[in-house]
Amino acid sequence: MDFDDSPAEAAFRLEARAFLEAHAKPKDINSVGHGGGLVAGSEAEKQHVREAQQWQAVLYDNGWAGITWPKEYGGRGGTSVQQMIWNQELAKFDAAPGVFAQGIGMAGPTLIKHGSDAQKARFLGPMLRGDELWCQLFSEPGAGSDLAALSTKAVQDGEEWVVNGQKVWTSSAHYCDWGILLTRTNVDVPKHQGITYFLVDMRTPGIEIRPLHQITGIAHFNEVVLTDVRIPAENMVGDLNRGWGVTMTTLTSERTLIGGNAAITSADVIKLVKRSGRGDDPVVRERAAGVITQMEILKYMGLRVQTSISQGTAAGAVSSVLKLGYTKLQTEFNDFAMSLAGASGMLGADDDPATHRRAQQFLNQWSSKLGGGTDQVQRNIVGERILGLPGDVRADKDVAFKDIPK
Numbered sequence: 588m589d590f591d592d593s594p595a596e597a598a599f600r601l602e603a604r605a606f607l608e609a610h611a612k613p614k615d616i617n618s619v620g621h622g623g624g625l626v627a628g629s630e631a632e633k634q635h636v637r638e639a640q641q642w643q644a645v646l647y648d649n650g651w652a653g654i655t656w657p658k659e660y661g662g663r664g665g666t667s668v669q670q671m672i673w674n675q676e677l678a679k680f681d682a683a684p685g686v687f688a689q690g691i692g693m694a695g696p697t698l699i700k701h702g703s704d705a706q707k708a709r710f711l712g713p714m715l716r717g718d719e720l721w722c723q724l725f726s727e728p729g730a731g732s733d734l735a736a737l738s739t740k741a742v743q744d745g746e747e748w749v750v751n752g753q754k755v756w757t758s759s760a761h762y763c764d765w766g767i768l769l770t771r772t773n774v775d776v777p778k779h780q781g782i783t784y785f786l787v788d789m790r791t792p793g794i795e796i797r798p799l800h801q802i803t804g805i806a807h808f809n810e811v812v813l814t815d816v817r818i819p820a821e822n823m824v825g826d827l828n829r830g831w832g833v834t835m836t837t838l839t840s841e842r843t844l845i846g847g848n849a850a851i852t853s854a855d856v857i858k859l860v861k862r863s864g865r866g867d868d869p870v871v872r873e874r875a876a877g878v879i880t881q882m883e884i885l886k887y888m889g890l891r892v893q894t895s896i897s898q899g900t901a902a903g904a905v906s907s908v909l910k911l912g913y914t915k916l917q918t919e920f921n922d923f924a925m926s927l928a929g930a931s932g933m934l935g936a937d938d939d940p941a942t943h944r945r946a947q948q949f950l951n952q953w954s955s956k957l958g959g960g961t962d963q964v965q966r967n968i969v970g971e972r973i974l975g976l977p978g979d980v981r982a983d984k985d986v987a988f989k990d991i992p993k
């Protein structure tokens with residue numbers, strides 16, 4: 588296989604690079620940034636969201652938002668290879684797309700595949716332009732890895748559905764406009780068969796958002812309590828009680844997004860080593876080479892997943908391998924950065940902002956091991972679907988939801 592750019596790909600890369608050079612700031616490994624996140628509701632967070640939205644609008648207006656999204660929905664209609672080239676070029680600049688992960692990265696592909704024409708016309712444009720921000724209301728206190736055990740209830744009332752329940756770990760809910768929401772609509776059938784997928788306006792009366800504080804000191808995610816929240820029937824995605832199939836599209840997009848979102852580049856690792864002044868140390872060189880090798884492997888694995896998605900074949904379990912690879916890389920890179928920092932890794936933001944940022948990222952690495960499906964659950968998927976090992980025990984699979992002991 589030839590990994591060099593074809594003439595057409597090289598032309599695309601030059602075009603992308605020229606656009607980024609004209610519109611974005613180059614990345615600075617020494618910049619303070621926000622490492623593990625920003626304080627919920629703070630002015631710094633509001634500023635970050637505003638800047639991300641402004642940047643997304645620039646991308647949209649210049650035809651660079653949604654490289655692989657169909658042109659009819661405002662995307663570029665590009666290929667997975669172009670997406671990878673874009674990611675490689677973007678990684679050299681200070682322009683993080685994180686604010687749009689649940690929208691453009693997850694809700695968007697789901698609506699493109701399962702949404703009604705009216706939903707596509709209403710939501711995809713503002714989503715891709717960054718005008719409306721989205722969150723994911725899936726996990727519950729009793730339903731995380733076993734997401735199909737969710738119990739937030741939706742009951743039909745005329746042209747509306749009335750929702751009651753509690754969601755948890757809802758990233759960014761405090762500044763989002765819309766949410767993708769999973770509900771239980773039939774308790775008389777096994778758990779996967781009674782779930783319905785909705786789009787909910789986060790400003791609907793009855794939605795209460797409470798921040799959850801993390802080890803880094805910030806509150807990136809929330810508990811969301813829904814009390815008699817009324818959702819118009821036209822906001823149902825896919826068919827009644829068939830939400831699990833729709834959910835699979837969202838979850839596969841999420842794993843691919845997390846796995847394909849390796850924002851660290853080889854140049855970052857080399858700069859880190861040079862900054863430490865230990866570039867001649869053979870142990871340091873070996874660890875740096877190990878991290879860079881993993882990055883390269885992930886890059887091609889990401890391309891494989893992107894290719895299957897763009898060819899319309901399900902990426903399936905390979906996206907779990909990609910996500911596992913990403914979390915392993917995060918751990919090794921952050922451990923390496925902290926070992927180079929030594930005792931100064933304990934310094935606060937006022938004493939050494941750059942090292943403090945690395946320490947925040949070190950603490951934040953556990954987020955990616957859990958979010959989007961834990962490492963253990965990804966290993967189960969790989970074991971069962973790729974290696975053909977015996978399946979996990981699923982005693983409640985064929986039992987009506989109402990009969991499962993809670």
Ligand SMILES: Cc1cc2nc3c(=O)[nH]c(=O)nc-3n(C[C@H](O)[C@H](O)[C@H](O)COP(=O)(O)OP(=O)(O)OC[C@H]3O[C@@H](n4cnc5c(N)ncnc54)[C@H](O)[C@@H]3O)c2cc1C
Binds near residue numbers: 731961
């Ligand atoms: C940073 C971050 C952001 C998130 N954002 C969102 C969001 O925006 N929206 C949302 O809906 N959710 C979100 N989540 C929730 C995330 O999807 C869940 O944390 C995840 O699915 C795990 O669920 P849980 O926390 O309930 O853990 P549990 O499912 O209770 O798992 C606890 C432990 O048991 C292990 N375990 C569970 N089942 C098995 C099994 N069958 N085999 C082996 N081990 C098992 C797990 O690996 C884990 O170590 C986020 C989580 C994080 C960390």
